[in-house]
Amino acid sequence: MTEQPVIEVHDLRVSLGTDDGNIEAVAGISFRVREGETLALVGESGAGKSVTSLAIMRLLQAGEGSKAVGIGGRILFRDRDAGTIDLLGLQPEAMRRMRGHDLAMIFQEPMTCLNPVMCVGDQIAEAVLAHEKVSSRTAMTRAIDMLRLVGIPDPASRSRVFPHELSGGMRQRVMIAMALACQPRLLIADEPTTALDVTVQAQVLDLIRRLQREFSMGVLFITHDLGVVAQIADRVAVMYAGRIVEEAPVEDLFAHPLHPYTRGLLASVPDATQAGNIVQPIPGSMPALSHLPQGCSFQPRCHAALAGRCEREAPPAIAAGCRSVHCWLHAA
Amino acid sequence: MSSSDLLKIESLSVSFGQGRGFGRPKRLQAVRGVDLSIRDGEVLALVGESGSGKTTLGRALLRLIPADSGRILFDGTEISAMNARSLRPLRQEMQMIFQDPFASLDPRMTVGQIVAEGLDVHRLGDRQSRINRVAELLALVGLDPSHAWRYPHALSGGQRQRVGIARALAVNPRFIVADEPVSSLDVSVQAQIITLLMELKARLGLTLLFITHNLGVVRMIADRVAVMYLGRIIELADTETLFREPRHPYTRILLESVPRPDPRIRPPFPVQTGEPPNPSAPPSGCGYRNRCGHARDICAASIPALDSLSASHRLACLRHDEIN
Numbered sequence: 064m065t066e067q068p069v070i071e072v073h074d075l076r077v078s079l080g081t082d083d084g085n086i087e088a089v090a091g092i093s094f095r096v097r098e099g100e101t102l103a104l105v106g107e108s109g110a111g112k113s114v115t116s117l118a119i120m121r122l123l124q125a126g127e128g129s130k131a132v133g134i135g136g137r138i139l140f141r142d143r144d145a146g147t148i149d150l151l152g153l154q155p156e157a158m159r160r161m162r163g164h165d166l167a168m169i170f171q172e173p174m175t176c177l178n179p180v181m182c183v184g185d186q187i188a189e190a191v192l193a194h195e196k197v198s199s200r201t202a203m204t205r206a207i208d209m210l211r212l213v214g215i216p217d218p219a220s221r222s223r224v225f226p227h228e229l230s231g232g233m234r235q236r237v238m239i240a241m242a243l244a245c246q247p248r249l250l251i252a253d254e255p256t257t258a259l260d261v262t263v264q265a266q267v268l269d270l271i272r273r274l275q276r277e278f279s280m281g282v283l284f285i286t287h288d289l290g291v292v293a294q295i296a297d298r299v300a301v302m303y304a305g306r307i308v309e310e311a312p313v314e315d316l317f318a319h320p321l322h323p324y325t326r327g328l329l330a331s332v333p334d335a336t337q338a339g340n341i342v343q344p345i346p347g348s349m350p351a352l353s354h355l356p357q358g359c360s361f362q363p364r365c366h367a368a369l370a371g372r373c374e375r376e377a378p379p380a381i382a383a384g385c386r387s388v389h390c391w392l393h394a395a
Numbered sequence: 396m397s398s399s400d401l402l403k404i405e406s407l408s409v410s411f412g413q414g415r416g417f418g419r420p421k422r423l424q425a426v427r428g429v430d431l432s433i434r435d436g437e438v439l440a441l442v443g444e445s446g447s448g449k450t451t452l453g454r455a456l457l458r459l460i461p462a463d464s465g466r467i468l469f470d471g472t473e474i475s476a477m478n479a480r481s482l483r484p485l486r487q488e489m490q491m492i493f494q495d496p497f498a499s500l501d502p503r504m505t506v507g508q509i510v511a512e513g514l515d516v517h518r519l520g521d522r523q524s525r526i527n528r529v530a531e532l533l534a535l536v537g538l539d540p541s542h543a544w545r546y547p548h549a550l551s552g553g554q555r556q557r558v559g560i561a562r563a564l565a566v567n568p569r570f571i572v573a574d575e576p577v578s579s580l581d582v583s584v585q586a587q588i589i590t591l592l593m594e595l596k597a598r599l600g601l602t603l604l605f606i607t608h609n610l611g612v613v614r615m616i617a618d619r620v621a622v623m624y625l626g627r628i629i630e631l632a633d634t635e636t637l638f639r640e641p642r643h644p645y646t647r648i649l650l651e652s653v654p655r656p657d658p659r660i661r662p663p664f665p666v667q668t669g670e671p672p673n674p675s676a677p678p679s680g681c682g683y684r685n686r687c688g689h690a691r692d693i694c695a696a697s698i699p700a701l702d703s704l705s706a707s708h709r710l711a712c713l714r715h716d717e718i719n
Contacts, residue, residue, distance in 0.1 A: 107581035108552075230671055260444035261608065262667045265652040269664035287582055290611075290654030294661055313658040331586035333611035335653045338635055340615050344586035348551050 066097040067141055069249045069281035070119070070166075075136035077111075077118050083353035088114040090305040091136070096249060096281035103284045103292040103313070105328070106302035109349055112285045115302075116251045119283075120168055121150060121158045140165065143248065164194040167242035171254040173234035176241075177226040184210070184222025187241045194245050209240035213270055232263035239270060246278050253285045268295055289332050293317060301325050304349055304360035311386035321388040323365045359391065367392055400468075401435040401570055401602045402456065407465030409448075409455045423675045425451040427626035428465070430701065433570070438596065438603045440613040440634070442649070443623035446674050449606045452623070453572040456604075457489050458482060469570070487517050490563035494575035496555030500547040506533070506558050507543030513566040532561040537591060553584035557591070564595065574606045589616060610653050614638055619707075622646050625672050625682030628701055632708040642710045642719065645683045681713065689718050 077089040089111045096102045104112050117123045123132050138150040142165070150158065170176055178186055187206035192199060203222070210218035213236040226234055235255065242250060252271065256264040272295060275282050284295060292299055293313065300310040301322065309322040320326045327345035334340045347364040350356060356363050362373040369391055378391045409426040425448045433439050441449045454460045456467055458474060467475040474485055490513075493499035500509055507529050514525045530540045536557040547555055556576060563571055573592065577585040593616055596603055607613060613620055613634065620637045622630040622645070630643040641647045651665040669686035672678070678685050684694040691714065699711040712718070 107583060232671065260671065261610070262444065262648055262652045262665070263671065265654075265664040266667060268654070269666070272664075288654070289582070290656045293656045293658040294654040294664075296658070317656070317658050328582055329656070331583045332656050333586075333589070333609075333615040334656055335610040335614050335638070335650070336655050336657075338614070338638070340611070342586040342589060342615065344590055345583040346587075348553055348581075348584055 066099055068095040068097050068139075069141055070283075071095040071137075071139040072115075072119070073137040073139070075115065075118060075138065076134065077114050077123065078133040079114070080132070081353065083351070086352040088305055088352060089118065092300075092302070092305075092307045093136075094300050094307065094310065096283055098248070098281055099275065099279040100297045101275065101282040101284050101295055103286060103296035103299045104302060105286060105289065105292055105299055107287055107349055109304075109352065110302040111305040112302055113253055116168065116253050116283065116285055119150065119251065120162060120166060121153070121155075140249070160194070163190055163242070163247070164245045165247055166249045166251065167245070167247040168251040168253065169235075169238050169242050169255045171257050173231070173238040174226060176238055177234060179226055182223050182225055183229070183237045187222075187237070187244050190241050190244045205244060206240070209244050210237070212243075212274070213237070213240045214266070215240075232259055232266060235259065235263075235267050236270065239267075239274070243274055243278065243280075247280060249281045249283065250275070251283045251285070254287070255284075256291065257286070257288070264291075271295070289329060301328070304355060305352060306360065306389065308361065308390070309386070309388045311388075315386055321386070321393055322361075322390050323367050323392070324361045327364075359389075399434050400432040401470055402433040402604075403468040404429060404431050404456055405466040405468075406430060407452070407455060407467065408463045409451050409460065410463050421675060424677070425626055425674060426455060426462075429626075429628055431621060431628060431631075433602060433604060434618075435569075436600060436602055437618040438605055438616050440617035440620045441604060441606045441623060442608060442610065442613055442620060444608065444649075444671065446625075446671070447623040448626040448674070449623050450574055453491070453574050453604060453606050457491055457572055459491070483517075487513075487566040488568050489570045489572070490566065490568040492556075492559050492563050492571060492573040492576045495579055496552055496559050497547075497579070499559055500555055502547055504546075505543065506538075506545050506547065506550070509547070509558060510543070510561045510565055513562060517566055519566065528565065529561075532565055535564065535595070536561045537587075551584075552580050553587060556580060556584075556588050560588075560592065560595070564599070567599075568601070570602045570604075572604045572606065575608070576605075577612065578607065578609065585612075592616075610650065622649070625674060625677050627682060627698075627711065629683065629699075629711045630709065631701065636708050640708075642704065642708070642715055643683075643712050644687050644689055644718065681711075689714050 073093050074091045075089055076091050078085050078087050106112050118134055119138055140148050140150050142148055184203060184206045187209055188202035191202040191205050207218045207222050210222055215221050215236055256267050296313045299313050299316045300307045303324050309325045320329055330343040333342050345364055358374040358376050359378050362368045372391050378389045380387055380389050381393045406428045407426055408428050410422045410424045443449045455462045466473055510529045510532055511525050514520060529543055533540055533542055538557050577588050589612060617634045620634050621628045624645050630646045641650055648665050648667050680695040680697055681699050684690040693713055699713045701709045701711045703709050
C-alpha cells in the first residue's frame, strides 16, 4: 500500500458534562484515513459522529450546554513534510494555523460558516491570506479560480455577491471552495448534502469526488445516508452509542455486514431502484449515552443477542483481514 | 368524478403574498392550476424538490390554507366553498401528519391531552370513553398507555411521530395527508414509522396522500406517484410504471440522482444543468424548460397540459414524442 495515512486516530475518548452528568460521547474509537481515500463515518443521531469530527478539528470547547470536556487518546496527523503531529498536543495557536490549511471542514448548513455581510470572493481570499504570504490580489485570483473549480458559473462576477444571493447548492459550493482554497490534506465533510435536494446532492457529491481526486485529499465523510455512503466511500466505519461497531471496505460492508446493527441499518433503507422493496426496522431506539446498558450497547435491540454474554461484557474487537467488528457473535 | 375517487381537485391555485418591503407587492404562485384525483384506499405519493409546491398543495386541499381558485371535492361534496362551521364535521374525516414531530406537538400538553384534543373538539364520546380511546390509540401506534401522562419533550423523535399519528387517527379519519412524516427521523426509526403507517393503512382502510422527497419510501409504499415541479404536476403514473419508464426529463433526472445503496454500481452522478427554479420568477411556458436538455422554442410558448399516455400514465411535456 503506497498511500500514507493522513490521519490516525487512536483510542479517542470525548466526555461531555451535561445536565444528566458526565457522558462519554466518544468511547475509545480508532481509525485512519489515507491519502485520496474516503472513510465514511455512519451512524444515527447521537452516535458520536459529529463530536468525533469536532474533536479532530479541536473545536470542542467548554460551555454551551457542555460543562466540561475531556478528550483523551491520540490524533496523529501526517504533515506535508511527512512529520507526524499529535493534534491533541498542539498549542491553540499552532492548531489555528493548521485549521483551514492542513485540515478543513464543511458542514450541513453553509450559512453557519459563511459570513452574511461579506461577499463570497473576499471570504475565500481571506482564508488564503490567513495561511499564505501572498498579496491580496493573488488571493482574490485564487478565490475566483476556486469558484470556477467548484462549478460556479461566471466566477469573477459571482465572487462579488453575498451568500444570501445564492441558492443552497451554490452556497454549498462556495463553502467547499473556501475549505479547499489552501489544498488541505484532510477534508472533514459533516453531512454536507443532507439539506439539499436530491438532484443538487448529486452535483455536490460529484464535485467532492472530483476534487478529492485532483488534490488526493483524505476525506472523512460523515453521514447517515447509506445510499450516499455506497456511492462515495472507500471504507466505512459504523458508529453506535459512541463506539465504532464495525469497519470494512465499502463493498464488503454492503455485501456481508457482520454486526447486527449494520445489518439492521441496511435493512432499514428502502431502495428506490428495486421494485417490491421492503424494510425491516430495528426495534427500539439508540439508548441515551447517560443510561447505557451493561455489556454491549446494542444488545437490548439485538435479535441475536447471546443470553448470559452480551448483557454482561462489552464485546471485544475482532479483526479479520481488512475489516473489524465489535460483537460477541463473531468471537471465536 | 369516478365513484372510486375519495378526493378530487380541479384547477386548484394557491398563492402567497411576498415582499412586504418597498415597491409593488408580489404574489408567489405556489400551486398553479392542479387537477388531481385521489382514489379511495390508495396511497398517492406527491414528490418534488423544495419549493415545488407539494406541502402547499397538501395543506390547501385540507383547507388549512386558502386557495385562490379551483374546486376541492371530498367524497362528492364540494368543500372549497364551505364556511368553517359546515366544514367542521368533514374535518373529522381528513387529518394531517406533520414532518417535524418536535414542532407539531404542543410542549405544554401531555401526550394524552394531545391525542384527545380532536375527540374534545368534535365532542366524541364522554370523559371515560375518551380516556379509553386514548389508551387504545397509544397501543395502536405502539406506545405504552403510561405515555399518556408524559410531555412531548420526554419522548424520542420516533415516539413523538407516533403521537402525531395517534392524534390524526383519534377522530377516525378516512383520508390523511402525511407531509414528510419520516424525513426528520433516523434511518432505523424511519423504517419503524413507515411500517407502522402501512399496517394502520391496511387495518383501517385509510387513503393517504404521502408527501415526500424520499423516492425509496415512495417505491415501497405508494400505489401511484405524482411528480411536482414549480407548482404543477408534470407526471402522474402507477408507481412501477413511473420508476421503470419515467417519461418527463425532470422525472428521469430525479430518479437517476437518487444514490443507489449498492457500492458495486456507481454510475456517474447525473448532471442537472441550470439553477433550481425560483417560484417567484418562473419561466414562461414549461416550468422546466430552462434546465431541460430537450427544450425548444415551442416549450417557451405554451404550458404543456397533463395528457394521458395510457390509462395509468399522464405526462406534461410538449416534446415527449421526439424525446422517447
